[in-house]
Amino acid sequence: xxxxxxxxxxxxxxxxxxxxxxxxxxxxxxxxxxxxxxxxxxxxxxxxxxxxxxxxxxxxxxxxxxxxxxxxxxxxxxxxxxxxxxxxxxxxxxxxxxxxxxxxxxxxxxxxxxxxxxxxxxxxxxxxxxxxxxxxxxxxxxxxxxxxxxxxxxxxxxxxxxxxxxxxxxxxxxxxxxxxxxxxxxxxxxxxxxxxxxxxxxxxxxxxxxxxxxxxxxxxxxxxxxxxxxxxxxxxxxxxxxxxxxxxxxxxxxxxxxxxxxxxxxxxxxxxxxxxxxx
Numbered sequence: 001x002x003x004x005x006x007x008x009x010x011x012x013x014x015x016x017x018x019x020x021x022x023x024x025x026x027x028x029x030x031x032x033x034x035x036x037x038x039x040x041x042x043x044x045x046x047x048x049x050x051x052x053x054x055x056x057x058x059x060x061x062x063x064x065x066x067x068x069x070x071x072x073x074x075x076x077x078x079x080x081x082x083x084x085x086x087x088x089x090x091x092x093x094x095x096x097x098x099x100x101x102x103x104x105x106x107x108x109x110x111x112x113x114x115x116x117x118x119x120x121x122x123x124x125x126x127x128x129x130x131x132x133x134x135x136x137x138x139x140x141x142x143x144x145x146x147x148x149x150x151x152x153x154x155x156x157x158x159x160x161x162x163x164x165x166x167x168x169x170x171x172x173x174x175x176x177x178x179x180x181x182x183x184x185x186x187x188x189x190x191x192x193x194x195x196x197x198x199x200x201x202x203x204x205x206x207x208x209x210x211x212x213x214x215x216x217x218x219x220x221x222x223x224x225x226x227x228x229x230x231x232x233x234x235x236x237x238x239x240x241x242x243x244x245x246x247x248x249x250x251x252x253x254x255x256x257x258x259x260x261x262x263x264x265x266x267x268x269x270x271x272x273x274x275x276x277x278x279x
Contacts (some may be wrong), residue, residue: 011058016089017045017153017239018147019054023092027186029064031078032085037088038183042158042191052096055088068092068134072075086159090144093157093233100155103239104229106195107154108132109192113155113199115268116145118229124204124261126163130184138192149236149243155197161186178243198247200271201226204256204264212263214271215255219245222253 014036015022022045025036032123037044056067063075068088074081094102105118106129115137117125124144133139142161145154161184203217217225223244227233233240254271258264 005086014040015045015048016040016043018052018093018157019097021050021093021096022048023089023096024054025057025089026046026054027057029057029059029078032081033086034257035082039160040089041160042186042188055085055092057085067090067214069095069254090231093144093146097146098232098235099117099148101149101243102231102232103145103147103226104231105145106142106161107145107156107196108137109140109196110137113248114140114192114196115156115271116201117204117228117268118145118201119204120124120229122206124258124264126161126184128202128204128265128268129263130161130163130186131261132268133186133190135265135269136151137269139186139191140192140196144231147198148195148251149239152198152247154198156191156193156196158186158191158193160184160253164192170229187203198251201253201255202268203229203254204258207257208259210259212258212260212267213258214267217248217253217255217258219248219253222248225253249251 011026011028012033014025014033016025016036027033058065059072062073064078064081065073066081069091070175073171103116103118104120105116106125107117108115108129117128119125129142139158139161140160141157144157146157147154163182199223224246226248227240227241230240256264256267
């Protein structure tokens, strides 16, 4: 059996659901099908009721044909397409729901309140959110958090979390990005599937082998960081600025610097998230 034969299988369709709309992944590539089935297991549905678009990844003689927001042929292993496919899935849902502000953030829920953990890749969002789930929190999202600005709610986008393996060495930002990542299994009952009011926002940063420190973010800095960590703020313009400024004026925001993730999680787990009059 050739490598091409091992890669190719009959065409299949998988439907990723977000907020009642479905993105269809059409493929005959086994690695692609397995990636989607695993990464978006908590978001898959059997049929389309409202289409959010379609992505095709097909094996052809020259390599692989990818058709999403753009079409191209690529040679090499199918695994080289996985990160791009994840970004394309995100982009399709952003375009299908432009009314949301999409944050580069993880989100977890406890007692009907959502904690947003926002920041660039490599700052510990997945590590912190999955470890909080081990303490009884529920996962809402790992890397992508869609926010309904009119209601100050975050909607669930529960793709399977991927967190970087721990290193005992002090690492630079580039070295952190090069660490291998492991997928984390989250039990179905530990996933929050309803929109949830945002009560607290945390901006983490990894700092080697130092301890953990939580400091309050002033409203102006919190608003700036929210906008900086949104993926479609330009689509909303002044409305996004107004929302970030407003929510930062009454919701608590924190900067979390940590080297030991367990210490950081302990601080987050102890945060008080009182009910707040959002209006």
